[in-house]
Amino acid sequence: MRILIVEDEKLLAQSLKTLLERKGFAVELAYDGATGAEHADTGIYDLLILDVMMPGLNGFELARHLRRRHSAVPILMLTARSDLSDRIEGLNAGADYYLTKPFEIGELLACVRALLRRQGGQVDQLRLGNTALDLDAATLCCGEKSLRLSAREFDVMRLLMQAGGGNIPKEVILTRVWGFDSGAGENSVEVYVGFLRKKLKSLGSDVNIAAVRRVGYHLEVAQG
Template identity: 65%
Template structure:
């Protein structure tokens, strides 16, 4: 699971990052709202931890921008403001949960776990056209045909299914599936997309993985 921390107090952001990494999560930290939007828009994160009071864009503005582009990633909002109307504004902006500073590390971890667990339990499969990706088994299913994917094929296909007709960059796929520290290059993405195209065709899927020059890949249905 990959988590983005958007918090202008660098010491706090880095301490949260360390806490999450110690618990086995992958985590990145950025220190202003504009960077938060830029990172979150890549679609590689499973959860956003978002401060309210930040330079450039505050947390409410960040959440609204992300929801406007239909990014459904869960948002845990952090703030020193504890008034009811502040909490209401945060939730109305698109946050899924609101945690008031100061907070205990165990409370933060419990919130993170609950939001990630809720996200996983609400979605058992992803669908596009006549094809579904079963998340539990990692299988592509079309009518009576079913095909188990390898781990990396599954992760690439899941990102494409989540993005649907919205372009997904090769860089985003690389960072999510292979990791920032990997030696993998864009050709790896192209190879796995090739594998997936063949497997979709073999099960009679009407889903096409379309390459958009300099923009990445998106899904389209055969006419």
């Protein structure tokens, strides 16, 4: 499960990241609302943890932005604003739960697990054309054929499938899959796209990874 924490208190954000990673979650951080929105718009996260008081785009605005885009990702608001009016605004903005600071670690973990349980079981595979990506087994399937993907192949394919045919810039794929500080170059994306193209072809898939110069990659279904 992948979690995005959008929190401008860097020490708290890092502490939450460490805590959740010890529990087996994959966690990424953003320190302001605009960057958080950019990350969340990729659609690759299973849960968002949002602070409310942030520079630029605050947590309420970010939640509203995502719900306007019909994102159903669970949102946990984590904030020092404890007034009833703030809770109501957060829930009306699209938050699924509103937890005030200071909080107990046990309560935070219980909220995270509850929201992920609610999310779990809704989607266990992504499908396009005659091809499916099994999210539990990390396999690419076409009819009776299937191939297991490496961790990075899976992350790239999941990103493309979740975009539903929309273009994803190469730098976004690089950041989302390899991370901000990995040192990997854009040629890494090209290499893994090549791996995936070969696997799609070997499965007899009608899905192709198309490249648009200076725009990015997207999936296309061959017309029969």
